[in-house]
Amino acid sequence: MVVDQSPRLDLVFHALAHPARRGIIRQLSGGERNLSELASPLRMTFPAATKHVRVLERANLVRRRVVGRQHLCRLHAPPLRDAALWTEQFRRHWEARFGALDALLEEMKGGATARRPRR
Amino acid sequence: MVVDQSPRLDLVFHALAHPARRGIIRQLSGGERNLSELASPLRMTFPAATKHVRVLERANLVRRRVVGRQHLCRLHAPPLRDAALWTEQFRRHWEARFGALDALLEEMKGGATARRPRR
């Protein structure tokens, strides 16, 4: 299973791939907000903004509760942690001092033959 | 500037939002691979797979060098770190024991008035 099967990560990363949605998350990190508050700084129409909120809800990054006529949204961060964990897997690849060591280890794993033994 | 302006993060998160591309990254974390090696486990045609590699290159997550007739790809991890850093901003939101404290701090920041002073 070389291809990881994780549709939830698909949704989370896709949700994070738009500046408006990251802006919403940043706002919600300051506490609960209603849809109008979330939409107002977003230089787009209200329906467009609420669509972005929906994308965040599909990714389970935002929870909504209805109070009277307003919909209060709050951040639900655990999926964000999942995304961070996936990314952190490759931390050693971006930590420069291990770069050379990585290459060496790869070379050794290859053994006496070429980079990849056979297939 | 509520909406963060970072087209690079757009590209990175978008690149990570597809299981095939995450699979490619996982493969490349094991060392350099040519396009055929990357494509073979991907249950899709070769052109489709190379398109995914292109997306990763646009996000600066993959570097390619041509050796003879094969194109060797390797992981370029720094953008992955940027993504992790952005996500980690919200770590305190997913760490449960700080949940109550966060709420309290938010309440205090609001001052004597309601959750949000005015607008």
Place this chain on the structure above:
DNA sequence: GGTATACTAAACCTCATGGTTGTAGATCAG
């Protein structure tokens, strides 16, 4: 009641994504 306010839902548009097939160009091996 009447009027704002907060939000939904549907229809529509444009463009990007993700996939296919088919053709063609280098390059390596014999």
Place this chain on the structure above:
DNA sequence: CTGATCTACAACCATGAGGTTTAGTATACC
């Protein structure tokens, strides 16, 4: 040279993403 291998490129298709406008439904306020 010949044939197999690795890759590129273009054309095409279906679907979804991201945005708009318009109309409609609750809820709050006076």
